Amino acid sequence: MRRTLIAAGAVALVAGVSACSGGSPSSGTAGSKTLTLAPIVPPQPWDLKDAGLGNNAQYYQPVYDSLLRLDTKAEPVANVATSWKYAAGNTELTLKIRSGLKFTDGSALDAAAVKANLEHTRTGTNEAAGQLKAVESVTASGSDSVTLKLSAPDPSLLPNLGSVAGMLASPKAIDSGALKDAPVGSGPYKLDKAATTNGSVYTFVRNKDYWNSKAFPFDKVVLKPLNDPTAVLNALRSGQINGALLTTPKNIPVARGGGLDVTTYASGDIAGVYIWDRGGKLTPALGKVKVRQAINYALDRSSLVKSVYQGAGKATTQFFNSSGAAYDASLDAKYPHDPAKAKALLKEAGYPEGFTVKVLDLSGPFPEAQAAMVEQLAEVGIKVKLVTVPSDQTIKQLLAGKFSMSYFPLASFRPWDTTQIEVAKDATWNIFKYEDPKVTKLMDTAQHATGAKQERAFKELNTYLVDQAWNAPWAAVQAAYATTKTVEVVPQPFTPVPPLYNFSPAA
């Protein structure tokens, strides 16, 4: 009898605890006007001078308003700045600041605050600071006008002011160091410290003084960082979160099968064979255009997209983002899979037997992609000798110029940003600092032009780079964002995750 009672008690305890959970343990429904998202990266410091971009922006968007806003095509529209005007050959940008705005600590968001922010952010070392590197000085005139003097025209500056680089924190909090512990902004929400546990849950509640609350339909935003793909999927399927990026293509059909909506879009990542040593310093063969073109012809892009990314990508020969002005769809047909032509080009270049190239072994993070690269290059006679280094040293080794080429995915943003990251002589990912006078001239034209003329210059630059086979990209990788049925989301070009203002409750 006693044993029966104990057993019954145990069953009742488990049932009771389970019943308390109610099947959906956390909030996160549109009905309660709470939006719960799971960023795949942990947060960075609240001080914007240490802020990164992309996935990191999710933590800043609720609390910090930005000078401009980006629409669904990622074009800049008015926000804190109501209008703007370029002068002096695009080296002076004057912004008119909306009046009557305040930070949540009560201090005024005026021209002086904007100046303080831009001057502060650009002293940093992270990606947001990097987007302001063309800004030489900032001048505030009166309370509502700010002028940025640039060292040279920056075609990406306006959209960047609609991102983290243009976000604004209270100057009082910047000066006092209060941002070390919590953000103080003027955005649609403020951090609820009582309902926040650093590293696991960040709760944001409405900033009642925000000037544009209608653009943010949720009363509360909760961010729960999760970096494990299985944990993300489980949290979505059990209704604990409303949205998250799916980082593994194989989870897309599982998510759809589990009743979730999955929105796919170009992530901006361009994957393929990056030929770092295009000057032929380390591997002389790669200095020859025909060899680089042979590498392009050796790749079967369609099969790579299917096998490596389970179809979550688009075959491409270009390393410019398909949403940008530089992209030309017709160029994707430039290098069809043609091993015979690849071999012929190698022969013409003086390598009838192919050649051997040392490649950094990235089979840890990219096993399928690297194996496919090795196999397809071997078919035309290019032998890849893999060199292994500890996984935490891969970027360091690549950037030290110790390897001539490798499989790699690199994020491609707006055309100008891409040139500054991968093409310009001093660009971080122009590892061997290769310079081609024609490329420099085309970049210069694009930098100083505007409108259609600028778009033409970027297209011409892209065409030239594809023709010269600077790299051998094979796929524009797709991102997949999963949401529960209670939430709708609109993706935005040039960013791996949709911004907060693109989320809304389902109709």
Next chain:
Amino acid sequence: MISFLTRRLLSGVVLVAVISALTFVLMSMTGTDTARNLAGATATAQQVAQKKTELGLDRPVAAQYTDWLGSALRGDLGRSWAGGDSVAASLSDKLPVTLSIVIGGLLLSAILSVLLGVGAAVRGGLLDRAVQLLAVIGFAVPSFLMALVLALFVGVRWRMLPATGYTAFSESPSLWLQSIILPSVSLAVGAIAATAQQIRSAMADVLRLDYVRTLRSRGLSSRSLLLRHALRNAAPSALTVLTLQFIGLVGGAVVVEKVFGLAGIGSLANTAASNGDTPLLMGVVVVMVALVVVVNLLLDVAQGWLNPKVRVA
């Protein structure tokens, strides 16, 4: 006993100091480009150099360590290089998560392994064979696999308990309990297997001793014999195993925390190590070593309480 504990405590302090110094040296030798990791893949060489100076990475390792040690001795563990949070605050946020699932797993394994181990030793026969079989299965099933299965079925399919996340006890005791059940069970399976086997053989040995036969012949009830005499004598070896299990479970928590999306010490250590976040990793190491020292100290006290001979020694 007091001088024994004092000696153990002092050796624990030395252990913390030695391991912290070793960790610092090892971190400086990994070759991780911390400044590059923090500045981002698109940062220029100039920005990376600036970051290096900001973090003090351009100074000799000995100078960096003595600075860290000086601050740590004053109670300041610094701030995370990656997230900017205070290391002490991060640890106090994350330690309860890990301790909750580890202690939960340990309690579960202590209770079940005593029941199974004693049952197998006393009853023998079919129960004994079943316990031995379960122990083999428990050893064979890794905790991450158990975690995946529990999260998928109990969390996602049946929605009986949360599939991810942690609720603090102070926020809601019932939600806290719900949030730790699945991770604790995942951790406990292997520990139950090991401890039940240990208790089974210890009990079987004790039950064969002369004094047990004498007590039984004097008409002592089976329950009294088992609980007051036999189990007490079999307990020290079980306690030692459970202590070792505790340390093992803390290690196993790294994977289980990942599957259940728990922001505990395991995931903190993982992130800190991969980012080259020295202040954060040092904080984690110091706390974990201190925890192991404290647990071992508690074991000594418990052993002394259970067995007076230990106190004399």
